[in-house]
Amino acid sequence: MSSIAVNAITDANGGSTTSINSVTPNTSNLVGKNKIINGNMMIDQRNAGASVTPGEGIYTLDRWEAKQTTASKFSVQQSTSSPPVGFTNYARCTSLSAFSVGSSDQFGLRQIIEGLNHSDLNWGTSDAKTITISFWVRSSLTGTFGCALYNYAGNRSYPFTYAISSANTWEKKTVTVAGDTSGTWPATSTAGIVLFFSLGSGSGVSGTAGAWSGSFLASVTGATSVVATSGATFDFTGVQLEAGSVATEFEHTQYTTQLQLCQRYYFRTGATAGYATLAMGYLNTNTVCNIVFQFPVAMRASPSGSFTGCRIRYQGGNGTISATTGVSANTTSCEFKLNTSSIPTGYPVALQTNGNASNHVAFSAEL
Amino acid sequence: MYKLSPPEEGTTFSVIRVTDNVAIPFDPANTDYQEYLEWIAAGNTPEAAE
Numbered sequence: 001m002s003s004i005a006v007n008a009i010t011d012a013n014g015g016s017t018t019s020i021n022s023v024t025p026n027t028s029n030l031v032g033k034n035k036i037i038n039g040n041m042m043i044d045q046r047n048a049g050a051s052v053t054p055g056e057g058i059y060t061l062d063r064w065e066a067k068q069t070t071a072s073k074f075s076v077q078q079s080t081s082s083p084p085v086g087f088t089n090y091a092r093c094t095s096l097s098a099f100s101v102g103s104s105d106q107f108g109l110r111q112i113i114e115g116l117n118h119s120d121l122n123w124g125t126s127d128a129k130t131i132t133i134s135f136w137v138r139s140s141l142t143g144t145f146g147c148a149l150y151n152y153a154g155n156r157s158y159p160f161t162y163a164i165s166s167a168n169t170w171e172k173k174t175v176t177v178a179g180d181t182s183g184t185w186p187a188t189s190t191a192g193i194v195l196f197f198s199l200g201s202g203s204g205v206s207g208t209a210g211a212w213s214g215s216f217l218a219s220v221t222g223a224t225s226v227v228a229t230s231g232a233t234f235d236f237t238g239v240q241l242e243a244g245s246v247a248t249e250f251e252h253t254q255y256t257t258q259l260q261l262c263q264r265y266y267f268r269t270g271a272t273a274g275y276a277t278l279a280m281g282y283l284n285t286n287t288v289c290n291i292v293f294q295f296p297v298a299m300r301a302s303p304s305g306s307f308t309g310c311r312i313r314y315q316g317g318n319g320t321i322s323a324t325t326g327v328s329a330n331t332t333s334c335e336f337k338l339n340t341s342s343i344p345t346g347y348p349v350a351l352q353t354n355g356n357a358s359n360h361v362a363f364s365a366e367l
Numbered sequence: 368m369y370k371l372s373p374p375e376e377g378t379t380f381s382v383i384r385v386t387d388n389v390a391i392p393f394d395p396a397n398t399d400y401q402e403y404l405e406w407i408a409a410g411n412t413p414e415a416a417e
Contacts (some may be wrong), residue, residue: 189396301396306389325417326372326381327390335370336390364389366398 034251035118036111036195037261038133039239041089044078045268046362050075053096059366060109061091062262066306067196067218069105072096073227074199076109083237084136086169086320086346088248090237091200098230103204107227110150110196112367114300115242119187121179121243128179133195133367134247136238137162138170139226140340146198146206146223150366152191154216156183161209174240174247180212189300191367195241197233216258263297268362269353277350278310278361281335286343288325291336291351295363303363304327305336310355311360312340318344334363369403370414382413 011018038229040256043062046052053075054333068074070322093109099226101107121129139145158180158225162173163216203220209220224235238250253261269278281291291311295303305327312319326337336351343349353359379386381392382403391399407413 061390129401252405301398302394303388304384304391304397304399306387324383324388324390326383327392328380329392330377334392364399365396 014107018195029290031251033242033248035113035119035131035193035241036063036156036239038258039202039237040087040250040252040258041078041091041237042255043262044365045056045262045266046227048271049076049080051094059266060177061225063111064091065112065366066108067110068107069102070107073107079235080161082240084172085171087136090136090138090235093226093234095199095227095229095232097227099200099227100146101200101202101225101227103202104200105200106198106205107180107194107200108218109199110194111239112191112195113195114367115188115190115192116127117172117190118185118222119214121193122125122183123180123185123193124183126179126181128181129243130176130245131177132174132247132251133243134172134174134238135236136170136172137164138168138233138235139227139265140167140233141224141226142167143224144202144220146209147175147214147217148196148198148218148220150194150196150216150218151183151185152194153184154184155214155259157217158211159207159208159209159213159220160216160221170235176245182212182214183339193241195239197234197236198215198223200227209278224310260297263295264300265297265366266351266362266364267299267303269295269360271357271360272353273355273357274353275313275355276353277313279351281351283335283345283347285338289319289321289338289340289343289349289351291338291349292333293330293336293361293363294333298308298366299331299363301365302331303334303365304306305363306335307336307351307361309359310337311352311358312343313350313352314343315347316344319349331365336361340367368412368414369406372415373416379416385414
């Protein structure tokens with residue numbers, strides 16, 4: 001057995017660092033460098049690749065929330081057809097009409113980063129770190145498009161642009177942003193940095209690119225509006241937000257790791273067309289079941305819970321569920337209370353899917 | 368519209384959002400609960416528990 005014990009490894013040409021397999025180790029290419037979760041769009045617990053027309057504030061692919069001031073102007077779908085090299089999935093946004101945005105309108109997808117996950121950036125202090133955002137984008141339109149970083153309070157914003165020069169062609173974009181030394185950027189389990197991809201924003205919520213502002217700005221003045229062209233498409237994937245002024249290779253984590261990162265915010269039981277037992281429980285009365293769930297990962301907060309189309313199984317029969325009556329929850333488990341048809345007491349009960357792949361239970365602790 | 372959950376041992380721990388039958392725990396970090404508190408602050412009153 002041999003070992004190496006040195007204080008530094010430098011390159012042979014007099015530089016201060018060396019490289020390993022052509023990569024120079026630094027603070028921005030460590031595991032966990034990407035502050036964006038599901039940046040490669042692989043996880044879609046809610047819709048499993050189906051196209052949806054999301055409502056305001058509704059999550060689409062995991063961690064990607066739709067923002068819109070008028071309903072039904074765009075759809076969102078996890079797609080797999082001709083992604084950029086190195087990726088298998090992307091988010092496709094499709095304009096559903098030719099909508100002329102008003103002054104205060106905003107349309108797009110955003111990801112809210114939990115404060116705990118960007119606390120090392122020291123935003124809101126004199127030690128604020130520079131970040132670099134990189135992503136792949138493709139659109140049926142060309143022109144100058146708008147994005148923005150902002151805090152959840154909406155009183156610090158940094159709009160920026162990127163150009164799409166060739167229609168229907170994947171292009172990689174990189175933007176470096178000096179960290180904000182002002183404003184409030186929580187370093188707790190609450191909403192922190194927000195990254196917004198605009199599909200169309202009005203003049204009242206658009207501003208000058210490349211500068212921090214003390215007001216809410218969702219995009220850049222004059223940016224291309226995707227929702228203004230019926231049928232226009234906007235695809236993106238490989239989204240990474242990392243410390244430093246260089247865009248490093250996208251951090252491809254194991255699928256399971258990515259899923260677990262998403263499950264901190266949303267957990268949905270698996271789908272089956274059969275009768276899968278989702279959880280066990282007991283009868284509180286002969287018409288109230290208490291079902292006990294252990295979450296696969298600790299959730300950000302005690303989650304809200306809902307069920308769709310399940311049944312209660314007991315020894316000798318099945319019960320129907322008429323309503324959810326309550327939940328006692330913490331971040332790792334909960335007891336879900338359901339009103340049911342009359343069930344004989346004295347036996348444990350199981351919450352089961354009811355012969356339909358859409359049957360599920362979901363828990364949400366989104367930001 | 369919301370409906371309070373039945374109390375357990377004298378204490379209510381959650382509320383039901385009637386529009387989509389979502390059970391919301393009384394956790395200040397839960398954003399659904401934050402929306403419920405805003406709804407209450409706006410002068411609304413939840414339905415009583417059954």
